[in-house]
Amino acid sequence: MIARLIVSGFPDVEDADIQCTVPPSPELGDVSVPMFQLAKKLRKPPVVLAKEVADSVDFSAIAESVSLAGPYLNLILKRDYFAKQLFSRAFAKKEKWGSNASGAGKKVLIEHTSINPNASPHVGRGRCAMIGDSLVRLLRFEDYDVDVHYYVNDMGRQIALLVLMMEELDNPTFDEILEIYVKANVRAEADPEFAARGYELLARIESGDEEIRKRFFDITEMCLKGQLAVLQRIGAQYDFFDHESNYVNDPRLSVIEKALQSKGALFTDEEARLVVDLSKLGYPLEEGRFFVLRRANGSSMYGCRDLIYSIEKQEKGADYNLMVLGEDHKLYAQQLALILEAAGYPAPETIYYSYILLKEGKMSTRSGKVVLLTSVLDQAEAIALEKVTEQFPDLAGAEREDIARQVAVAAIRFAVLRVKPSKNVVFDMETALSFQGDTGPYIQYCCARIRSILRKWDQALPDLSSCAFAFDEEGEWRLVLKVADFPDIVKEALLLRSCAGIGNYLIDLAHVFTTFYHQCPVLTAKTEVQQESRILLCALVLQTLSNGLALLGIETPERM
C-alpha cells in the first residue's frame, strides 16, 4: 500500500524496491521506509531521496503524518483506517486469515518421517515428523494440494536381523522391540555368521521367496503400527505408505543403468559389486565419489530401491516434490540427485534438520541410548493433568485428560519447532516439561484467557461496519500492528520451508497481547467504542494465535 503510493509518484520504481520495516522506537512512527535500496537504483543519496519522496508523495489517505529521520521515511498511520482494513480482511477469512493462498491449483508431494520400522521413535525421529507435518499444514493453509508420503523401510539389514531374532522369541510386543533390536545389533557385531544369515535373507526375499517376505511383512507391520500410534499422539498425519519392498527388481532400474552406462559411470568393482562412479556425473570430490547399487550376491542396496521410489514419486507429477531428511543424509541425497538427473529425472527438493543430542551425547536406537517420544509425552501429560485438575476440579475426567493431552503436545511440538532445523538441539527433559516462559502452553494460556473474556462478553461480536476502531493507547495499538504482520510471517515461512519463524512470531504476539491484557481492560473499558474495539481486537488475536498454532499442529483448549 505504501509501496504503491511511492511507485505511483516515481517512474522506474517497482513495488519490490520498497520494503517497510518497524522503527526501533515507537515514537518515531508506526512504519518506516528505508531509502537505501531505492537510492542505489535511482543513484541519489538516500537522505536527499527521502526528502524528495516525503515532499512529492501524498500519504494522507493512510498516514497521519510523515517525518524524516535521515535516510528513513517514518509514517504515523491513521489508526482507525488501518484497523478497519485489517479487521475486515481478517474476519472475512477466519480460519484462513494469514494465508496468502499462494498454492492454489498447485500440487505438492512431500515425504517425511519414514522411520525404519523397528523400535519406538525417539525425540530425534520426532523432530522429522513434526517439521514435516507442520510444513504440510503450512502448505495446505496456503492452498496447496498436498499428498503426504511415508516410506516404509521394510527391507534391509536391520529388519533381517529382527526377523532372525523373532525365530527365538514368542510373539514379542512392540514395546519389547527396542530391547530386541539392541540385542540383535550387539549379536551381529560379535557373530559374523549371524550377520551373514541376515544378508542371506535379503537375497532370498529379492529372489521371490514368499515365506521370507511374509516374515518381514509381519514384523514391519507390527512395528509400523506401534510407531504410527506414537506419531499420531503428536498429531502427525500421512496419506500414503509406500513399502520399500515394492521397489526391488523394478524395470525402471534399467533406464537408469542405461543412462549411467552411456556416461561411463557404471562399473563392477573388484569385489563384484555394481557401483556408480559419480565423478563421471560431475561430482567433484574423491570422498563420496562411489555409490554402490548392488552387493556381490546380486541383492540391491537401499539406494538402489530408493532411486526407483524417487522416480515413482516424480512420475506422480506434483509441482513440488519435497522430502524432509536428517543432516546425515545430505551426501546421500546429493548422490541420488546426480544419478536421477543423469537419467533425466529431476531430484526432489530436500529439507534438512540436525540431530537432537542428549547431554550425555548423541542418541542411537541401535545401542538403545534414546529418549523415547512416548516417555516425554507421558510425563508431560501427567504434569499437565495435575495442573488442570488443581485448577478445574469440577471438569469431567475425560475433558481434563483431553486438555492435558493438548498441553503436552503443545509443549513438545513448540519446543522442537521454534528452533531452526539447521541447529543441533540438546534435549533437556526439564526444559521440555516446563510450561512457563516461551513455550507452547504459554501461547495456549493466552488463548484461554481471551476465550474467557469472550465467554463473559456473552453476546455477538460488535459490527465491523459500524465500529469506530479507537486504538488510542499504546498497548492496544502495538497489538494491532503486531497482528497485521501475520500474513507476511506465513509467506516467509513458506519461502524458507520452515515453520520456526511462525513459532517465534506467536511468542512475540502472545507477549504483546499479555501486556495489552494487563494495561487495557476490555469488559470494563471506559467508553463503548473502546470496549467494542477491544473485544474485536481480542477476537482477532485469538484467531491469529490459533491459526498460527494450527500450522504448528497445536490445538487451543477452551480453558486450561
Added chain:
RNA sequence: GCGCCCAUAGCUCAGUUGGAUAGAGCGUCUGCCUCCGGAGCAGAAGGUCGCAGGUUCGAGUCCUGCUGGGCGCGCCA
C-alpha cells in the same frame, strides 16, 4: 585428511534481502492476585555477536583463514 552444517547474555534460543540503540525465555535480584485467569505482569542485573583479517557510507548478517562442536565420506538404511 576432505566436504557440508552450527557458534549471539551463565543456560536455551530470536535477530527479515547488509541498515537506526543486538532482543525474548530460563536462572538470579526487586515489586505485583479485593482488579477480564499468577501456566501471568512490571522492573534490575547480565553482550569484545567463537577468534583474526577483509569487502563498504554501514557487518551479528557477505568473503577468506583459524578454533571448537555436529554430520558425512564403497556390500547400514
